[in-house]
Amino acid sequence: MAVNDDIGRRLRVNPVLCKGYGYCAEIVPEIVSLDDWGFPAVNPGLIDDGKVLHLAERAIATCPRLALVLEQVVSDHD
Amino acid sequence: MTATEIGLGAPPAAWLPVGARLMSGPGRGAGHERLDDHLQRLGTRPAGGAWLVDVLKESGLRGRGGAWFPTWRKWAGVARHSSGHSVVVINASEGEPLSSKDRTLVSLRPHLVLDGAALAADTLGAEQIVLYLSRGVDSARRTLLRALDERRRARLAEPPIRIVMTPHRYIAGESSAVVNRLSGGRAKPKFSLQRSAEKGVKDRPTLVQNAETLAHVGMIGRYGGDWFRNVGTASSPGTTLMTLCGNVQRPGVYEVDLGTRLGSVLEAAGGTVRPAAGALLGGYFGTWLAPTLLRDVTLDVDDLRTAHGASLGCGVLAVLPHGSCGVVEATRIFSYLAAETAGQCGPCVNGLAAISEAMERIAASVGGPADLDRVWRWVDMVRGRGACRHPDGAVGMLASALTVFRDHLEMHLAGQPCNGREVAGLPQPPGPGQWWR
Amino acid sequence: MMTAYLLAAAAGAANSPSWYWYATRGLGTSTLIVLTGTVVLGIVTARRWVGETTPAFVAADMHRNLSLLGVFLLAAHIVTTLLDPYAHIGVRDVAIPFGAAYRPIWLGLGVAATWVLIGVAASSALRNRVGPRVWRLIHWAAYASWPLAVIHGVGTGSDSQAPWMIAVVTSCVAAVLFSLGLRLGQGRLATLPIRAAAAIVVVTFIVVAGGWAFNGPYKPGWSAKAGTPQVEAATVKPGLVHPGPGGFSDPLAGVLLRDRAGHVQISLRDMIDTGLTIAIRSPSLNETLPVVTIARDDRIICAVPTTAGTTLYAVCGVTRLTIAFFGAFSNAEGERQITGRLVTSGPLN
Numbered sequence: 001m002a003v004n005d006d007i008g009r010r011l012r013v014n015p016v017l018c019k020g021y022g023y024c025a026e027i028v029p030e031i032v033s034l035d036d037w038g039f040p041a042v043n044p045g046l047i048d049d050g051k052v053l054h055l056a057e058r059a060i061a062t063c064p065r066l067a068l069v070l071e072q073v074v075s076d077h078d
Numbered sequence: 079m080t081a082t083e084i085g086l087g088a089p090p091a092a093w094l095p096v097g098a099r100l101m102s103g104p105g106r107g108a109g110h111e112r113l114d115d116h117l118q119r120l121g122t123r124p125a126g127g128a129w130l131v132d133v134l135k136e137s138g139l140r141g142r143g144g145a146w147f148p149t150w151r152k153w154a155g156v157a158r159h160s161s162g163h164s165v166v167v168i169n170a171s172e173g174e175p176l177s178s179k180d181r182t183l184v185s186l187r188p189h190l191v192l193d194g195a196a197l198a199a200d201t202l203g204a205e206q207i208v209l210y211l212s213r214g215v216d217s218a219r220r221t222l223l224r225a226l227d228e229r230r231r232a233r234l235a236e237p238p239i240r241i242v243m244t245p246h247r248y249i250a251g252e253s254s255a256v257v258n259r260l261s262g263g264r265a266k267p268k269f270s271l272q273r274s275a276e277k278g279v280k281d282r283p284t285l286v287q288n289a290e291t292l293a294h295v296g297m298i299g300r301y302g303g304d305w306f307r308n309v310g311t312a313s314s315p316g317t318t319l320m321t322l323c324g325n326v327q328r329p330g331v332y333e334v335d336l337g338t339r340l341g342s343v344l345e346a347a348g349g350t351v352r353p354a355a356g357a358l359l360g361g362y363f364g365t366w367l368a369p370t371l372l373r374d375v376t377l378d379v380d381d382l383r384t385a386h387g388a389s390l391g392c393g394v395l396a397v398l399p400h401g402s403c404g405v406v407e408a409t410r411i412f413s414y415l416a417a418e419t420a421g422q423c424g425p426c427v428n429g430l431a432a433i434s435e436a437m438e439r440i441a442a443s444v445g446g447p448a449d450l451d452r453v454w455r456w457v458d459m460v461r462g463r464g465a466c467r468h469p470d471g472a473v474g475m476l477a478s479a480l481t482v483f484r485d486h487l488e489m490h491l492a493g494q495p496c497n498g499r500e501v502a503g504l505p506q507p508p509g510p511g512q513w514w515r
Numbered sequence: 516m517m518t519a520y521l522l523a524a525a526a527g528a529a530n531s532p533s534w535y536w537y538a539t540r541g542l543g544t545s546t547l548i549v550l551t552g553t554v555v556l557g558i559v560t561a562r563r564w565v566g567e568t569t570p571a572f573v574a575a576d577m578h579r580n581l582s583l584l585g586v587f588l589l590a591a592h593i594v595t596t597l598l599d600p601y602a603h604i605g606v607r608d609v610a611i612p613f614g615a616a617y618r619p620i621w622l623g624l625g626v627a628a629t630w631v632l633i634g635v636a637a638s639s640a641l642r643n644r645v646g647p648r649v650w651r652l653i654h655w656a657a658y659a660s661w662p663l664a665v666i667h668g669v670g671t672g673s674d675s676q677a678p679w680m681i682a683v684v685t686s687c688v689a690a691v692l693f694s695l696g697l698r699l700g701q702g703r704l705a706t707l708p709i710r711a712a713a714a715i716v717v718v719t720f721i722v723v724a725g726g727w728a729f730n731g732p733y734k735p736g737w738s739a740k741a742g743t744p745q746v747e748a749a750t751v752k753p754g755l756v757h758p759g760p761g762g763f764s765d766p767l768a769g770v771l772l773r774d775r776a777g778h779v780q781i782s783l784r785d786m787i788d789t790g791l792t793i794a795i796r797s798p799s800l801n802e803t804l805p806v807v808t809i810a811r812d813d814r815i816i817c818a819v820p821t822t823a824g825t826t827l828y829a830v831c832g833v834t835r836l837t838i839a840f841f842g843a844f845s846n847a848e849g850e851r852q853i854t855g856r857l858v859t860s861g862p863l864n
Contacts (some may be wrong), residue, residue, distance in 0.1 A: 023569070067647070
């Protein structure tokens with residue numbers, strides 16, 4: 001029997017779509033930094049700050065590759 | 079003695095049926111076991127169902143594709159989303175160049191593997207079974223076509239089984255690459271927030287399972303979980319197939335009781351040709367073992383992980399001969415892995431290329447501490463940032479080499495020439511692949 | 516019969532401006548400039564041009580904001596075109612390309628460009644539903660909207676031959692070419708074939724379009740060739756045709772346009788003194804009589820009220836004139852040729 005609890009949301013980058021424009025790191029540097037090749041490294045933790053969440057949504061809208069997405073994190077038990 | 083040799087290219091050896099399970103039955107020279115013989119030897123398989131998930135849980139069977147993930151949990155994940163349209167995929171692509179266990183298994187015991195798949199189809203409500211096979215193993219394909227023909231003529235109660243060929247690339251066997259290929263795309267990994275258990279081939283719940291794992295299921299379905307646990311350890315029950323290569327007298331595929339000491343397995347293969355300089359356990363994504371460990375390390379999943387940070391992976395044990403250099407070998411393998419990325423993800427493509435270049439310098443003894451610092455920096459930078467675990471596997475193997483062969487590494491950094499480059503250590507990695515379909 | 520219709524005003528080539536006609540031309544030009552800016556920013560966004568102090572995402576943001584502005588300007592341009600009585604462009608002509616009475620082909624290109632932009636705007640608004648692949652495909656189509664808009668503007672625009680308009684179009688084309696050149700010039704070796712192919716397509720297009728432009732819209736006589744429903748362009752004779760203080764009587768020929776509401780626009784040219792054009796329009800809201808506009812070589816001499824009927828009487832400066840129409844008038848909607856006669860008491864210069 002699986003029970004899903006919605007714990008929160010976090011920003012995820014689709015590395016296949018991402019081409020390293022780097023806008024996300026400029027818009028929400030709180031959780032995104034760029035590696036040595038200009039690709040984003042996203043903090044895998046949950047976003048608890050409303051302001052950061054708003055900036056993350058802005059980054060998602062600005063990415064020209066549509067490579068960012070907000071993931072609903074669930075914990076599932078078996 | 080707990081290891082049975084079924085090697086393909088090896089000279090004929092004495093059969094040791096005691097402890098052999100998957101490979102019990104006719105010897106290697108008999109070719110693929112026919113359906114009649116298979117049914118006569120093992121009996122017909124039962125119908126699968128929800129009960130099988132519980133039995134698999136009891137049995138403690140773990141996936142033999144490299145991840146060693148509990149099989150019952152994988153099936154439960156698919157069952158949760160299933161509604162009669164699931165897909166069962168037998169992953170026999172075996173992109174690991176050093177491994178030949180899967181092609182050996184499907185060539186000699188196809189019906190055992192196919193039984194396991196049929197049991198999965200019953201349990202998960204699948205209406206199709208796909209056999210995912212790599213090009214370049216044409217003999218296996220012909221054998222499987224004959225086996226499928228036998229089953230069709232016998233009108234066995236199972237969904238239609240079709241064979242899909244895939245390019246012989248390292249990454250073509252990765253789960254999401256399998257799903258991608260079977261959905262009409264290329265055999266390249268895909269990023270998704272949903273796992274293939276939920277949305278896989280053509281968005282249907284999909285089980286991608288290694289061929290050997292399904293063979294074990296074929297037997298567990300008949301004999302139960304307790305029977306499976308008769309050999310092996312508590313955390314690693316049952317037997318497993320291993321491919322031994324490199325510095326061993328009789329390289330080939332062996333069925334081994336889990337929990338065995340590595341030394342016993344090497345003995346079954348006739349021991350090493352020259353003194354061992356170390357070994358790679360688990361394939362190209364595996365872990366290096368110092369020569370001193372080669373005798374007493376036990377093939378137990380938990381033990382390997384906690385004591386040595388290692389994993390059995392896809393069951394490859396590649397032994398280095400004395401005189402070869404672990405740093406050089408690891409660099410060769412790493413460069414192959416860097417060339418075999420899908421080319422999709424920036425951190426992996428750039429990171430592995432950068433690391434490879436620095437390691438080539440170090441292996442050639444022209445690199446310095448700055449190069450090594452960069453390598454470690456990039457190893458951390460690359461982990462977890464691809465759409466699949468290719469970069470993780472590659473840097474994991476390299477990190478273990480840099481730790482285990484630290485003294486060799488120091489020599490290289492000091493600029494001392496190493497004749498490991500002349501010695502043929504492990505079989506050379508193949509040249510770069512070309513196609514993706 | 517004469518009282519059953521309202522005489523609406525129209526002019527020859529550039530006269531009798533309804534406010535909407537000027538507005539739509541101005542808005543069309545503005546839309547082109549803003550669309551050009553949008554395209555340039557879109558091209559620039561693809562490369563990483565990071566300024567010292569400006570974050571790179573600003574280019575992407577500006578591209579989106581500018582495109583929104585462009586959509587509004589385009590909407591206003593379309594609305595004013597619909598409201599303008601001169602060229603008789605109706606809702607159907609704006610929605611379905613190439614069916615208009617006014618310069619059908621070139622107008623149709625504008626309609627096509629608009630549909631492309633609607634697709635781009637819709638897919639962007641729904642980008643979450645549509646998914647990255649589809650969104651990207653539609654966005655690539657946006658590249659097509661810009662050349663369609665430019666050709667539309669040059670082909671339809673009444674101001675095409677004006678120097679300032681030529682300057683605007685040239686700047687827009689130059690800006691886009693420059694950005695494209697930079698973008699195609701950069702990139703990995705693997706993409707070289709695609710970039711080279713794209714460059715060849717662009718250059719071919721420029722050559723073909725340039726050839727068309729300099730042999731078409733930028734030569735005199737274009738408005739007739741483009742399908743402007745107006746008086747056939749006759750060559751203008753140099754010098755005064757009717758010198759002297761006396762009046763004259765000349766045959767007139769022209770077009771009567773009647774729209775669905777019954778408004779009639781008449782534009783006539785003096786067949787002897789061919790520089791002279793006459794336009795008649797119906798009264799506007801605060802007028803009671805139709806207005807006749809007399810122009811010589813597109814310079815307005817006078818615009819005065821006139822009586823209604825088959826013969827019109829008006830006074831232009833000190834010259835009295837009558838305009839008579841021949842033939843019967845039907846009430847059918849559409850365009851027909853008409854003839855008449857102008858009789859004056861003195862010169863019209």
